[in-house]
Amino acid sequence: MRTIAIANQKGGCGKTTTAVNIAAAFARLGNQVLIVDLDPQAHSTLGLGCDPDGLDKTVYDALTNVQIPISRVVVSSSEKGLNLVPSNILLSGIEFELASLYGREYVLSQQLSCLNGNYDICVIDCSPSLSLLTLNALVASTDVIIPVQTQYYALEGLKQLLETIEIVKERFNHSLKILGVLLTFVERRITLSKQVQQQVRDFFGDLVFDTVINRSVRLAEAPSAGQSVLTYAPNSRCAAEYKDLAEEISNGKTQS
Amino acid sequence: MRTIAIANQKGGCGKTTTAVNIAAAFARLGNQVLIVDLDPQAHSTLGLGCDPDGLDKTVYDALTNVQIPISRVVVSSSEKGLNLVPSNILLSGIEFELASLYGREYVLSQQLSCLNGNYDICVIDCSPSLSLLTLNALVASTDVIIPVQTQYYALEGLKQLLETIEIVKERFNHSLKILGVLLTFVERRITLSKQVQQQVRDFFGDLVFDTVINRSVRLAEAPSAGQSVLTYAPNSRCAAEYKDLAEEISNGKTQS
Ligand SMILES: Nc1ncnc2c1ncn2[C@@H]1O[C@H](COP(=O)(O)OP(=O)(O)OP(=O)(O)O)[C@@H](O)[C@H]1O
Numbered sequence: 001m002r003t004i005a006i007a008n009q010k011g012g013c014g015k016t017t018t019a020v021n022i023a024a025a026f027a028r029l030g031n032q033v034l035i036v037d038l039d040p041q042a043h044s045t046l047g048l049g050c051d052p053d054g055l056d057k058t059v060y061d062a063l064t065n066v067q068i069p070i071s072r073v074v075v076s077s078s079e080k081g082l083n084l085v086p087s088n089i090l091l092s093g094i095e096f097e098l099a100s101l102y103g104r105e106y107v108l109s110q111q112l113s114c115l116n117g118n119y120d121i122c123v124i125d126c127s128p129s130l131s132l133l134t135l136n137a138l139v140a141s142t143d144v145i146i147p148v149q150t151q152y153y154a155l156e157g158l159k160q161l162l163e164t165i166e167i168v169k170e171r172f173n174h175s176l177k178i179l180g181v182l183l184t185f186v187e188r189r190i191t192l193s194k195q196v197q198q199q200v201r202d203f204f205g206d207l208v209f210d211t212v213i214n215r216s217v218r219l220a221e222a223p224s225a226g227q228s229v230l231t232y233a234p235n236s237r238c239a240a241e242y243k244d245l246a247e248e249i250s251n252g253k254t255q256s
Numbered sequence: 257m258r259t260i261a262i263a264n265q266k267g268g269c270g271k272t273t274t275a276v277n278i279a280a281a282f283a284r285l286g287n288q289v290l291i292v293d294l295d296p297q298a299h300s301t302l303g304l305g306c307d308p309d310g311l312d313k314t315v316y317d318a319l320t321n322v323q324i325p326i327s328r329v330v331v332s333s334s335e336k337g338l339n340l341v342p343s344n345i346l347l348s349g350i351e352f353e354l355a356s357l358y359g360r361e362y363v364l365s366q367q368l369s370c371l372n373g374n375y376d377i378c379v380i381d382c383s384p385s386l387s388l389l390t391l392n393a394l395v396a397s398t399d400v401i402i403p404v405q406t407q408y409y410a411l412e413g414l415k416q417l418l419e420t421i422e423i424v425k426e427r428f429n430h431s432l433k434i435l436g437v438l439l440t441f442v443e444r445r446i447t448l449s450k451q452v453q454q455q456v457r458d459f460f461g462d463l464v465f466d467t468v469i470n471r472s473v474r475l476a477e478a479p480s481a482g483q484s485v486l487t488y489a490p491n492s493r494c495a496a497e498y499k500d501l502a503e504e505i506s507n508g509k510t511q512s
């Protein structure tokens with residue numbers, strides 16, 4: 001099962017929006033897809049029409065109790081072919097719960113390995129930090145997508161994220177690779193956006209996806225309807241962009 | 257010393273932008289102001305023209321070594337009347353360093369109490385999480401400003417933030433109060449923005465500041481020049497908005 005973590009500790013760069021919409025786009029290409037919400041904010045859960053407060057069990061239960069296989073936590077989402085491992089606020093206590101557990105970095109990867117045959121692709125939405133949760137996501141993944149907002153602050157945190165990915169690769173998960181860097185909130189007419197875009201391409205070269213995601217109010221509206229933008233605004237440019245990204249990845253146009 | 261934490265675990269809602277620009281606006285009103293960067297991303301440090309990698313000591317040193325008074329870590333910023341307690345990536349190890357320390361929630365407040373006579377106002381920029389660092393900020397503060405982006409996901413995390421503030425008030429810091437909720441990224445012509453604005457005002461009532469911050473590319477550009485927007489684009493609408501906010505707070509037009 002190809003497992004793709006959507007990670008960047010910079011807040012608000014489009015992790016959840018990318019996780020929900022790329023997962024929905026992969027499902028439209030005929031894949032069986034699972035999305036894991038690994039953020040206590042539970043925004044992927046909300047964005048797919050599920051109420052975090054109404055859930056009996058979430059990813060928290062599967063991470064803190066090995067007796068509960070993650071398959072028992074999976075729910076269907078508003079999107080055909082896309083299932084969800086939901087989250088809620090309890091997840092914010094995970095650092096404390098797992099603090100003294102030997103092998104606490106592998107808890108998610110052990111749980112997901114039991115689902116290997118059920119899904120083609122698994123997408124993991126990470127919280128805006130390089131915490132134990134994000135570490136679990138990187139250890140459990142085959143690939144990482146790094147959303148980068150075309151704004152000044154976006155560039156600074158990337159060095160640290162790359163270092164963290166290297167450490168995970170060396171010590172926990174040799175097969176982890178950067179699938180690509182995704183430029184988000186792109187605005188063609190704004191100089192700053194163009195400047196940052198150029199700097200990111202200079203720094204990352206081929207790692208930057210050809211597909212970019214432009215700023216679009218449709219992406220901000222879709223979650224309030226509990227839908228991916230592919231369902232909410234099927235003919236919009238941003239729906240086409242996430243479909244293009246899914247195809248770019250599926251066709252292996254990716255780099256490293 | 258009035259100490260104002262800028263807190264919200266939602267990523268990218270304008271915490272750093274508000275911390276830097278409100279601090280600069282308070283300085284222009286004649287106050288001696290200190291800004292504390294309590295985010296390992298060090299964006300307030302960068303946004304005020306300081307290089308996080310070039311620093312001998314940061315807030316990390318003052319928090320992990322009581323022998324180092326925070327006054328020895330303070331540097332001047334690009335803004336007149338505004339000093340900075342800088343941060344860098346070392347700060348991301350703080351949870352681990354302080355894990356077994358008795359009274360670890362009070363470390364920042366103990367350090368800041370030594371600066372009481374030197375400054376009129378202290379502003380603390382928090383990271384996008386409700387971690388030990390943000391807990392330290394809330395324990396050390398007299399007031400909290402909550403920036404809320406006018407987008408769907410912005411509403412969901414507020415319940416949890418309010419609960420956390422209540423817990424801090426009961427157990428650690430009785431004088432903490434919510435100074436106000438600041439609407440950010442406002443776009444008058446976008447329906448979603450108007451809807452969320454209305455929902456926030458319905459939920460928070462008088463706690464919402466009269467001043468709102470509109471979306472403006474100037475706010476995204478100013479940090480790349482290492483300046484507040486009051487210096488970078490003094491005649492812009494967003495510079496006027498942050499000056500209005502500083503006056504609204506100074507005139508005591510605030511609520512609870
Ligand atoms: N390309 C875009 N154009 C316009 N709005 C967008 C775009 N991508 C995301 N958004 C909106 O911007 C906000 C931030 O995006 P999102 O929540 O996906 O970021 P995030 O990185 O997951 O944030 P966090 O760090 O809090 O997890 C959301 O309200 C979302 O709807």
Ligand SMILES: Nc1ncnc2c1ncn2[C@@H]1O[C@H](COP(=O)(O)OP(=O)(O)OP(=O)(O)O)[C@@H](O)[C@H]1O
Nearest residue numbers: 011151267268269270271272273384470471472476
């Ligand atoms: N009103 C605004 N209009 C346009 N851009 C803005 C506005 N406020 C902030 N920005 C830009 O949006 C991005 C996010 O803002 P900022 O970094 O201040 O949020 P934050 O809450 O501090 O993020 P984090 O959760 O990562 O700490 C930055 O690039 C900033 O320059």
Ligand SMILES: [Mg+2]
Nearest residue numbers: 015016039043
């Ligand atoms: Mg998110």
Ligand SMILES: [Mg+2]
Nearest residue numbers: 271272295299
């Ligand atoms: Mg910030």
